[in-house]
Amino acid sequence: MDNKERIIKYYNDLDRSCFMDEYKEQSHMDNPFPIGFGQTISQPSLVLKMTILLDLDKNSKVLEIGTGSGYQTALLSKASKIVYTVERIEELHIRSKERLTRLGYTNIKYKLGDGSSGWKENAPYDRIMVTASASKLPNNLVEQLAPNGKMVIPVGTDLILMTKTNGEIKKEVITKVIFVSLVGDY
Ligand code: SAH
Numbered sequence: 001m002d003n004k005e006r007i008i009k010y011y012n013d014l015d016r017s018c019f020m021d022e023y024k025e026q027s028h029m030d031n032p033f034p035i036g037f038g039q040t041i042s043q044p045s046l047v048l049k050m051t052i053l054l055d056l057d058k059n060s061k062v063l064e065i066g067t068g069s070g071y072q073t074a075l076l077s078k079a080s081k082i083v084y085t086v087e088r089i090e091e092l093h094i095r096s097k098e099r100l101t102r103l104g105y106t107n108i109k110y111k112l113g114d115g116s117s118g119w120k121e122n123a124p125y126d127r128i129m130v131t132a133s134a135s136k137l138p139n140n141l142v143e144q145l146a147p148n149g150k151m152v153i154p155v156g157t158d159l160i161l162m163t164k165t166n167g168e169i170k171k172e173v174i175t176k177v178i179f180v181s182l183v184g185d186y
Contacts, residue, residue: 070096086115116184
């Protein structure tokens with residue numbers, strides 16, 4: 001199986017209802033749903049699309065900004081070596097950490113705080129996934145990306161795939177998306 005096929009398999013095996021408290025009975029629908037605090041669990045097809053774009057393998061060290069429900073985190077965890085995830089809302093941080101631990105995910109490190117400045121102590125990262133919409137590309141995240149790294153990030157309503165090749169930065173607009181806002185200092 002190649003990286004894409006593996007990600008599709010993990011996605012199909014993942015039960016989204018495990019990451020929802022309300023709206024559980026609608027978890028099969030391809031929609032975002034509220035998870036409290038004005039935030040949402042992302043639309044499954046978009047989670048899959050963004051994860052495939054990131055082109056993860058079992059050696060990837062990944063930074064995720066916006067843990068939210070932990071649904072995207074779970075898929076990243078399955079497809080990579082280690083995931084560092086940052087969430088700024090304490091209740092969501094605690095809830096997703098408990099949930100993912102209970103479900104048996106062991107290769108995830110959790111941080112409460114402003115992820116727009118990244119997680120410097122563990123940088124660089126092979127891959128960065130941002131699940132909230134930034135108004136511009138956060139410099140700190142670009143800096144914490146490894147040479148030959150990739151980042152998927154919504155900027156405004158553009159879903160951007162950013163690739164670093166020998167220090168050179170390439171940006172591709174993939175599609176239009178709507179995400180909750182990335183709140184932070186960047
Ligand atoms: N992938 C998640 C998406 C959650 S919505 C899921 O499917 O459940 C986006 C999340 O990003 C929210 O939980 C929000 O609180 C968080 N967020 C927004 N700005 C942030 C920031 N600067 N640092 C960390 N998390 C942030």
